[in-house]
Amino acid sequence: MASSIIISDTQPWKDLKAHVEDIKKTHLRDLLTDDKRCQSMFLEFDDILLDYSRQQATLETIQKLLKLAEAASLKDKINRMYSGEHINSTENRSVLHVALRASRDAVIESDGKNVVPEVWKVLDNIQEFSERVRNGSWVGATGKALKDVVAIGIGGSFLGPLFVHTALQTDPEAIESARGRQLRFLANVDPIDVARNITGLNPETTLVVVVSKTFTTAETMLNARTLREWISSALGPSAVAKHMVAVSTNLKLVEQFGIDPNNAFAFWDWVGGRYSVCSAVGVLPLSLQYGFSVIEKFLSGASSIDQHFYSQPFESNIPVSAPFQIFYTFELYCTCGSLLVQACASGFVEHMECFISWISCQSECLFDLFPSEIFNRPSYLIVKLWRSWPPTFNRQVSMESNGKGVSIDGVPLPFEAGEIDFGEPGTNGQHSFYQLIHQGRVIPCDFIGVVKSQQPVFLKGEVVSNHDELMSNYFAQPDALAYGKTADQLQKENVSPHLIPHKTFSGNRPSLSLLLPSLNAYNIGQLLAIYEHRIAVEGFIWGINSFDQWGVELGKSLATQVRKQLNASRTKQEPVQGFNFSTTTMLNRYLQ
Numbered sequence: 001m002a003s004s005i006i007i008s009d010t011q012p013w014k015d016l017k018a019h020v021e022d023i024k025k026t027h028l029r030d031l032l033t034d035d036k037r038c039q040s041m042f043l044e045f046d047d048i049l050l051d052y053s054r055q056q057a058t059l060e061t062i063q064k065l066l067k068l069a070e071a072a073s074l075k076d077k078i079n080r081m082y083s084g085e086h087i088n089s090t091e092n093r094s095v096l097h098v099a100l101r102a103s104r105d106a107v108i109e110s111d112g113k114n115v116v117p118e119v120w121k122v123l124d125n126i127q128e129f130s131e132r133v134r135n136g137s138w139v140g141a142t143g144k145a146l147k148d149v150v151a152i153g154i155g156g157s158f159l160g161p162l163f164v165h166t167a168l169q170t171d172p173e174a175i176e177s178a179r180g181r182q183l184r185f186l187a188n189v190d191p192i193d194v195a196r197n198i199t200g201l202n203p204e205t206t207l208v209v210v211v212s213k214t215f216t217t218a219e220t221m222l223n224a225r226t227l228r229e230w231i232s233s234a235l236g237p238s239a240v241a242k243h244m245v246a247v248s249t250n251l252k253l254v255e256q257f258g259i260d261p262n263n264a265f266a267f268w269d270w271v272g273g274r275y276s277v278c279s280a281v282g283v284l285p286l287s288l289q290y291g292f293s294v295i296e297k298f299l300s301g302a303s304s305i306d307q308h309f310y311s312q313p314f315e316s317n318i319p320v321s322a323p324f325q326i327f328y329t330f331e332l333y334c335t336c337g338s339l340l341v342q343a344c345a346s347g348f349v350e351h352m353e354c355f356i357s358w359i360s361c362q363s364e365c366l367f368d369l370f371p372s373e374i375f376n377r378p379s380y381l382i383v384k385l386w387r388s389w390p391p392t393f394n395r396q397v398s399m400e401s402n403g404k405g406v407s408i409d410g411v412p413l414p415f416e417a418g419e420i421d422f423g424e425p426g427t428n429g430q431h432s433f434y435q436l437i438h439q440g441r442v443i444p445c446d447f448i449g450v451v452k453s454q455q456p457v458f459l460k461g462e463v464v465s466n467h468d469e470l471m472s473n474y475f476a477q478p479d480a481l482a483y484g485k486t487a488d489q490l491q492k493e494n495v496s497p498h499l500i501p502h503k504t505f506s507g508n509r510p511s512l513s514l515l516l517p518s519l520n521a522y523n524i525g526q527l528l529a530i531y532e533h534r535i536a537v538e539g540f541i542w543g544i545n546s547f548d549q550w551g552v553e554l555g556k557s558l559a560t561q562v563r564k565q566l567n568a569s570r571t572k573q574e575p576v577q578g579f580n581f582s583t584t585t586m587l588n589r590y591l592q
């Protein structure tokens, strides 16, 4: 691959940086009076409406961002991704998650071979297998139908499927097709998670799906061994063949583990873990729960965005139009705080941590926040804040993809890439962290809403339905952030002078609003693909490799060292050695 430029060395980057000074002189209160500007910041595709008029941007800013995209060779990079070039250069792989949802007759090549027929072969197998399980022609070792599924996996082998499951759980069509069935996910290696997961399940009626791209991930393999033991101690070792199946790129290790290779569903190294929800990773467990026909709609929604992203000019391209955080990572917010958040609200989105975890989508309107933090890194804050969240898919897609310190050629970046994402569905965030986004740090937000609720509620005598109530907040928050409230306004309202500083809102806080027609399987697929591509666009512009994740390796190898020590100390009473004072002290206490 040709050596790439450092984007911050280009003139468009410098122009944008200089333009920050002009933007600092503007206020959204004024920008929003310009109807022509606002009109040009609306995009529509397939009944999805994107409004980015509340971004801190003028029409000139947009032109400058487009120039930046040109300088970054964005179109060329997108084309290279779709044409199967090895754009994941550090792992020498294509990046072809778009092939996972391409139509049967599409041609998408990796290393000179059309991968679409292989994709459909696996999809056809999943359809056949899931139908057999669902209609009871595939039964467990004691002849009982398998109505419960436990999917074991972590990271991309967990968060995407969880996001989609969370979103579908309240969709009327999906509810109907999932009747009598249960899907659970086991990710964390904490024994508490295992206990919670199998509580109330009967091994006789449970199918375990082990999902791991590599089939080496420590947590997944340990959990898989634990559930293998749970099954074989209840039903005998031969029951494993009927009660355990796998999804992996490493079919050899699947067989070594003891799962019949005929019951293994493949995917390929050109599918990144966090981009794998549309492979067997997500399609198998979700088809077992909801039926293949529902999941096919999810795939086709994602595919509709793939085509839009590939073919639309940037000016009218939804995933391309959204990455303002690149602009915000200039000095725009350095004076007002260390946290830059991009927020996004909508049902699925909860999982995209809200992308997901971004979807605790049971609510029809998901308010998700994708924070991108620029100058300091209060990541501890985010971790603590969101530990108890439902899945956090988007967080993984965004932060594992773009949390990089060097360019794709390995040159240290003279700026910080990546963003910190967090979010919350519905109005829950309003009663939790919105104080900070209104009067504390400036955190760009995405608000994601849907026109039609999955589960409308109309109470007799109530004028406003639950969904209207939810959406009232969806429409109000972006304006509250943008306009704020001035001391003048407060004075006119006769607010006591000593309270005026406390009740003043500076406003001028950016957001974008995405409005989907509903949150069915098709729209969920669209939402997924919008954020997948948007994150790729950011990475392409920053000039990084959004498709590797070397940063996760160091912690894993240090854990291996600790694990060895724990084993040696427990089995051979070996003293703790080779660690620093702090870790030695802590390990000794733990071993006591």
Ligand code: F6P
Pocket: 154, 155, 156, 157, 211, 212, 213, 214, 215, 216, 217, 220, 273, 274, 400, 549, 552
């Ligand atoms: O956390 C690192 C990671 O490699 C993710 O990228 C991946 O999704 C996850 O671990 C799980 O990996 P696997 O599917 O190989 O078990």
